[in-house]
Amino acid sequence: MGLMDRFRRGGTKMRRPKGQGPTTVRASDSADAKHLEEFARTRRGVEGFVEPRTAVSDVTLLLVAWDGEFTRRRVPSADWAYKFCQRRGIKAYEAGVVGIPQRMREYISRQKRQKRR
Numbered sequence: 001m002g003l004m005d006r007f008r009r010g011g012t013k014m015r016r017p018k019g020q021g022p023t024t025v026r027a028s029d030s031a032d033a034k035h036l037e038e039f040a041r042t043r044r045g046v047e048g049f050v051e052p053r054t055a056v057s058d059v060t061l062l063l064v065a066w067d068g069e070f071t072r073r074r075v076p077s078a079d080w081a082y083k084f085c086q087r088r089g090i091k092a093y094e095a096g097v098v099g100i101p102q103r104m105r106e107y108i109s110r111q112k113r114q115k116r117r
Contacts, residue, residue, distance in 0.1 A: 028074035049095040068107025
């Protein structure tokens with residue numbers, strides 16, 4: 001069989017298994033929910049930013065504390081994320097609309113500067 005024979009109609013075809021997209025995304029689990037719960041319980045001024053599903057990740061909930069410290073975890077759905085925040089009295093925003101808070105960017109910059117020292 002020559003190299004070009006593979007491309008002819010009726011030849012061997014390489015196919016992605018049914019039901020799978022270009023990437024396989026890990027689903028959220030109870031460890032993710034526990035981590036979010038712990039972060040929200042142990043930080044002050046926490047706000048939630050619900051990030052939509054993308055080609056490489058599922059829906060995520062970004063929690064940002066008053067000083068910019070943050071955590072991001074996969075969640076079952078955007079609805080789950082909003083309910084999580086509502087039950088804990090955390091303001092929740094759609095990250096695609098409001099963006100990421102400046103205090104988080106400043107926190108990341110501070111962490112990078114400290115690592116360089």
